[in-house]
Amino acid sequence: MLGNPVSDYLTFLAVLVGLYGVYLTTIKLLESRLARRIVDNRTQLYERLLGFARNPLKFILATVGFWLAMRIFNMPETARKITRDILLAFFAITACYVLLKVIDALVEFLKPRVARTESRLDDHLLPVFSSALKAFVIIVTILLVIQNMGYNITSLLAGLGLGGLAVALAAQDTLSNVFGAIAIFVDQPFHVGDAVSIAGFTGNIEEIGIRSTRLRTFEGTLVTLPNSEIAKSKVENLSARPTRRTVFTIGVTYDTPREKLERGVQILREVMAEHPATQQYRAYFNSYGDFSLNILAQHWCKHLDYEAYLKCIEEINFEIMKRFEEEGIEFAFPTQTLYIKTEQPPDGQVLAERGTR
Numbered sequence: 001m002l003g004n005p006v007s008d009y010l011t012f013l014a015v016l017v018g019l020y021g022v023y024l025t026t027i028k029l030l031e032s033r034l035a036r037r038i039v040d041n042r043t044q045l046y047e048r049l050l051g052f053a054r055n056p057l058k059f060i061l062a063t064v065g066f067w068l069a070m071r072i073f074n075m076p077e078t079a080r081k082i083t084r085d086i087l088l089a090f091f092a093i094t095a096c097y098v099l100l101k102v103i104d105a106l107v108e109f110l111k112p113r114v115a116r117t118e119s120r121l122d123d124h125l126l127p128v129f130s131s132a133l134k135a136f137v138i139i140v141t142i143l144l145v146i147q148n149m150g151y152n153i154t155s156l157l158a159g160l161g162l163g164g165l166a167v168a169l170a171a172q173d174t175l176s177n178v179f180g181a182i183a184i185f186v187d188q189p190f191h192v193g194d195a196v197s198i199a200g201f202t203g204n205i206e207e208i209g210i211r212s213t214r215l216r217t218f219e220g221t222l223v224t225l226p227n228s229e230i231a232k233s234k235v236e237n238l239s240a241r242p243t244r245r246t247v248f249t250i251g252v253t254y255d256t257p258r259e260k261l262e263r264g265v266q267i268l269r270e271v272m273a274e275h276p277a278t279q280q281y282r283a284y285f286n287s288y289g290d291f292s293l294n295i296l297a298q299h300w301c302k303h304l305d306y307e308a309y310l311k312c313i314e315e316i317n318f319e320i321m322k323r324f325e326e327e328g329i330e331f332a333f334p335t336q337t338l339y340i341k342t343e344q345p346p347d348g349q350v351l352a353e354r355g356t357r
Contacts, residue, residue, distance in 0.1 A: 251292025
């Protein structure tokens with residue numbers, strides 16, 4: 001029958017029945033309770049995986065069936081070669097379809113997690129990565145199909161390489177900003193809302209984008225910084241510090257007795273220790289100034305919020321002023337004392353001046 005015995009057709013029919021049995025068994029396994037437990041009862045993800053697994057499985061099994069038919073039946077070499085090329089192309093396209101659906105499923109799986117993050121950068125990067133992966137899969141599939149058809153793809157790859165180089169050179173700044181955004185996303189030196197100091201600008205991060213990051217300074221100015229510059233700059237994350245440190249010097253007058261100076265140091269320690277926002281403190285008489293006896297004070301405030309921090313420092317300053325007034329300790333301020341010396345001219349010089357008159 002068409003140059004092949006009837007037994008070959010019966011064998012091919014048995015192969016088709018076996019492949020159909022494999023398809024039904026695989027679908028049953030995917031629909032089983034075990035498969036649902038593997039995906040941790042995530043219904044949406046499970047339904048999506050099961051939905052796109054049906055058609056590709058049919059295509060793959062059909063391709064295997066035709067491939068076995070080539071082995072079973074006798075056919076001309078030319079027809080065999082054409083059939084083989086078609087089957088390889090069909091298999092490559094099916095594999096491409098499966099990979100694209102897997103990428104879509106991963107994107108849908110990651111979207112809720114990405115939406116819960118503070119940064120909008122990952123919201124922008126997720127579709128970019130998805131599109132880039134899909135483009136890569138499609139290009140590789142096309143190249144494989146062309147190569148299986150007997151064409152030499154070396155020159156095509158060389159052309160694509162030169163074209164890619166030209167595009168990369170033309171979009172060098174854009175690509176550097178994109179890679180800078182990826183570095184920020186991976187390293188995460190700051191998040192939206194953090195107070196940072198970057199490239200001489202200090203303020204709060206408002207938005208992290210693919211090309212640039214926006215920072216609102218404490219004066220209210222909106223600064224747009226390219227991500228490539230941020231990747232090369234030193235980033236000081238002020239919000240990551242556990243406390244806010246304040247260093248100040250209090251000067252008292254030089255006529256202050258030693259006992260009162262010691263009491264002044266003790267007052268500073270007491271005031272900072274008693275405040276509820278104090279994490280750590282120091283106070284020492286450390287230097288003789290030009291016009292004052294200087295007491296160095298260092299205070300670490302628990303509040304990172306700027307308003308709460310200012311309120312803490314204000315309360316401490318008012319309490320120090322109150323205690324110093326009660327103890328009669330005077331604050332020093334810049335003063336200068338001028339001594340004017342008057343000299344009388346010699347007697348001979350006075351007589352000479354009178355004679356000339």
